[in-house]
Amino acid sequence: MVLIDEAKEDGHVEVLTGLMGGVLDREAVRRVLRKYDGDIDKAATAMIDGGERGDALPQLWRSNSQPDIGAQKQLIAPTAVRPNTPVTVDLTGDDDGDLQRAMRESMNTIQPQPVFGPSERPSDPNWAVVPSQQGSNHDANYFQNLERAIEASLENPGTQGSDALEPFPIEQQLRRDGCPVVLRPSIHTVCYAAAILQGLFYVPQVRERMASWRPPVMPGTREACVPTTGADYTLWALSEIFTHMDLARLCDLNVDKHLLAFDIEPWTSLVNPPGELSRKFFTKLTETLEKAFVDQFIFSGQAAPNPRLFHFLYGINTGEHVEVLHETPIVPIDVNPSDGGGDANDLIGRLSSQLSNPQDASAKQSVIVEPSEMVAFQLTRSSSTHLNTTNTSSERKPFIYPKSIYLDQFLKENVEFAENRRRQQHEMYAEAQKLILRKKSMTHFNGRDTLEDLRSTIYYYENVADSKGDAARASSITTIIGKLKAILETIELEIKATDEQLHEMRNEAATMLDCPELKQVRYDLRVVFIHDGLYGRKHLYSYVYDKDQWWKIADSLIEQVTEDIVLNDTSGLHLGAGPYLLLYSRNLDEENERLASLPWPGEIKDDVKRCNIAFLSQLPTEMDVT
Numbered sequence: 001m002v003l004i005d006e007a008k009e010d011g012h013v014e015v016l017t018g019l020m021g022g023v024l025d026r027e028a029v030r031r032v033l034r035k036y037d038g039d040i041d042k043a044a045t046a047m048i049d050g051g052e053r054g055d056a057l058p059q060l061w062r063s064n065s066q067p068d069i070g071a072q073k074q075l076i077a078p079t080a081v082r083p084n085t086p087v088t089v090d091l092t093g094d095d096d097g098d099l100q101r102a103m104r105e106s107m108n109t110i111q112p113q114p115v116f117g118p119s120e121r122p123s124d125p126n127w128a129v130v131p132s133q134q135g136s137n138h139d140a141n142y143f144q145n146l147e148r149a150i151e152a153s154l155e156n157p158g159t160q161g162s163d164a165l166e167p168f169p170i171e172q173q174l175r176r177d178g179c180p181v182v183l184r185p186s187i188h189t190v191c192y193a194a195a196i197l198q199g200l201f202y203v204p205q206v207r208e209r210m211a212s213w214r215p216p217v218m219p220g221t222r223e224a225c226v227p228t229t230g231a232d233y234t235l236w237a238l239s240e241i242f243t244h245m246d247l248a249r250l251c252d253l254n255v256d257k258h259l260l261a262f263d264i265e266p267w268t269s270l271v272n273p274p275g276e277l278s279r280k281f282f283t284k285l286t287e288t289l290e291k292a293f294v295d296q297f298i299f300s301g302q303a304a305p306n307p308r309l310f311h312f313l314y315g316i317n318t319g320e321h322v323e324v325l326h327e328t329p330i331v332p333i334d335v336n337p338s339d340g341g342g343d344a345n346d347l348i349g350r351l352s353s354q355l356s357n358p359q360d361a362s363a364k365q366s367v368i369v370e371p372s373e374m375v376a377f378q379l380t381r382s383s384s385t386h387l388n389t390t391n392t393s394s395e396r397k398p399f400i401y402p403k404s405i406y407l408d409q410f411l412k413e414n415v416e417f418a419e420n421r422r423r424q425q426h427e428m429y430a431e432a433q434k435l436i437l438r439k440k441s442m443t444h445f446n447g448r449d450t451l452e453d454l455r456s457t458i459y460y461y462e463n464v465a466d467s468k469g470d471a472a473r474a475s476s477i478t479t480i481i482g483k484l485k486a487i488l489e490t491i492e493l494e495i496k497a498t499d500e501q502l503h504e505m506r507n508e509a510a511t512m513l514d515c516p517e518l519k520q521v522r523y524d525l526r527v528v529f530i531h532d533g534l535y536g537r538k539h540l541y542s543y544v545y546d547k548d549q550w551w552k553i554a555d556s557l558i559e560q561v562t563e564d565i566v567l568n569d570t571s572g573l574h575l576g577a578g579p580y581l582l583l584y585s586r587n588l589d590e591e592n593e594r595l596a597s598l599p600w601p602g603e604i605k606d607d608v609k610r611c612n613i614a615f616l617s618q619l620p621t622e623m624d625v626t
Helices: 006-019 026-035 040-050 097-109 135-155 188-201 204-212 230-247 257-261 274-300 347-355 412-443 450-463 471-510 563-567 602-617
Strands: 312-317 322-328 330-334 366-370 374-380 404-406 522-531 540-546 549-554 557-561 578-586
Touching (some): 006 026, 026 040, 188 204, 188 230, 188 257, 188 274, 188 522, 188 540, 188 578, 204 230, 204 274, 230 257, 230 602, 274 330, 274 522, 274 578, 322 366, 330 347, 366 412, 549 563
Parallel strands (some): 330 374
Antiparallel strands (some): 312 366, 374 578, 522 578, 549 557
């Protein structure tokens, strides 16, 4: 029989209930505490990982270490790595029914808290009021998703302990030296979607378009209202997130409440790789954004700088016109092609192989009719290679993506010129193959290395053959040696000439499409999403390009990195994983100046200012906050 110190237990329950914002049922907290034999640290970790806390400040500013601040965690100096301190309790490793029932009961006690979000901000007297028909449904769906996420975690042992949000001193949460901001939801199953939202912020064209977007003014009203439903609700939530990412003084933001505006499919296991979930989420989100931006320009009567921000238009070229037009924001690239796609394992090489085949007539070529401001590439890997540790060269061959690409060769207006170049390139490669075969015929016969045999023969006559004092035999040996050496020299000279010809031919073929005529539409790499092959939030990370610097964002770690690291990261290669999504956008002249001061909505900027003041006021007075 286990004796329980009820007074001590009541004290622990009081502490835990207060830690969770006072929204959890005390008896539910007590059951969780008893589940962990009165260990308050383990019980707190379990509830933080599975429940939700309410705070005085807006949700976007909720800190995982300071209950009265909000969502930001520490950031060390740009080049330093912030140490990780994994929580030692694994809630998901225990499928006890009492714990599950306690968490469900806790969920039933949660009530929506005042947060920084479009659905709950008090109406501004200068804004017209539009009644919401669906606002309560968003909260209900959110809590249902949260409960499903908890249940999924309980069913997947070993996933939560390493994915718990970690507390850090408030002094280390201050954003310094122009470093980027990371979005960190409490629920680890939606971290991939938060990474997409985070990555889109670092695409200059998306940031500019979002800064200029405003909710439409409804008929019969004089001012726009804060949206609480539909597509406008999604864009307003994204506008809030982007404004905070641009102006907040904290380095990371908790966006739990703002994810209400996005329909996110949870990532619960490696059965569905994060790349496929990211494709679905990215496609659905960009469709919503694209339509809203087009509608905005149509409504205002203004001409969009480029109406196609995400979706480019492509089709099959027939010579006179283009048939079967399609729109897409994302291009799938097979990193490990099983269709004999050649040796090309780089982005442009795979695009050329997939969009156009030099051996086919130009009438069968896919072309881009109208390019977009940005383009995304999903790097796919066949299921047979995913998580397969077999040591094969195709699975372990890194995929190459450059800092900049030119899409001119795939545009409709360049189809004839580019196809002629590809045909010449193909002919050069064919000639190079003939030279390789010719070289092989000079050096091998019936599976033997003839050059090696020839050298062995010369060695024999020079060092082994004995004239036995016979002058005629000695003269014959000398003559044979001379002839053999002449043959060897002739072959070696021809091989050298062949190698030089091959080198020149390959270089010319490789740069056949690298000409001024096909280098007008340049796209620069903005974001790289990488999966190291294992499950959990800490096994997904990204590289973002901001203010002429590359940064690595990996959960609680933000550090400055070199371009070489970004372009040559081989993480996850041995597990059939690695980079799974690339975001490129058109090159911009003086983009840093263009993005220096963006016209974010004034009411959101005011909220950011208020939150900045609240955060800075809690820092030590002697701390330099400049």
